[in-house]
Amino acid sequence: GAGVSQSPSNKVTEKGKDVELRCDPISGHTALYWYRQRLGQGLEFLIYFQGNSAPDKSGLPSDRFSAERTGESVSTLTIQRTQQEDSAVYLCASSLEEGFTYEQYFGPGTRLTVT
Amino acid sequence: LAKTTQPISMDSYEGQEVNITCSHNNIATNDYITWYQQFPSQGPRFIIQGYKTKVTNEVASLFIPADRKSSTLSLPRVSLSDTAVYYCLVGDMGNDYKLSFGAGTTVTVRA
Secondary structure, eight states: OOOOEEEOSEEEEOTTOOEEEEEEOOTTOOEEEEEEEOTTSOEEEEEEEETTEEEEOTTOOSTTEEEEEOTTSOEEEEEOSOOGGGOEEEEEEEESSSSTTSOOEEOOOEEEEEO | OOOOBOOSEEEEETTOOEEEEEEOTTOOTTEEEEEEEEOTTSOOEEEEEESSEEEEOSSOEEEEOTTOSEEEEEEOSOOGGGOEEEEEEEEETTTOOSOOOOSOEEEEEEO
């Protein structure tokens, strides 16, 4: 079946502009996660959704970052007034249920470059 | 989440077995051990998960000693396409949902 998809695959934006990143999880997966990966580094957790609720937003770096999920499906990560330090690959993952033992399926990521 | 330590990099040649050892000295009773693989420009991919002793699937084997303070991922007969970053993660089966990825181990397979 279809895996996790993300769009756009690449986004170049000017400093100060807003961007929206989209994630389409695997159908039926209740848990959805956003991570950020800077060049040459491991993944950094941003936010987690169980259904349409986000019980853990602790990883969002600042109030310029927000995310929502609708219909227990698509999720959008929005970054307002982008800064150069926001440049990274943003990865979305989904799993059947929440919990460490449930495999997380990752999308290909959105590479964001802020100039 | 238990802290893990693994080598930064490893080199190997095609056809060899690659063993990556991960230390997790403060692993808790309810913690599981999971390994992910990440190719360049792709998201991570689940490889294997275990709690104790040995787990084997079509891709790899995971060896966990009785004290569970370390684990070894074994990749049999690697090929060039196994060049990737391998991440060791430890988490509570009931309470942990976000994955904590360190720098991982970069495995380079040469011809």
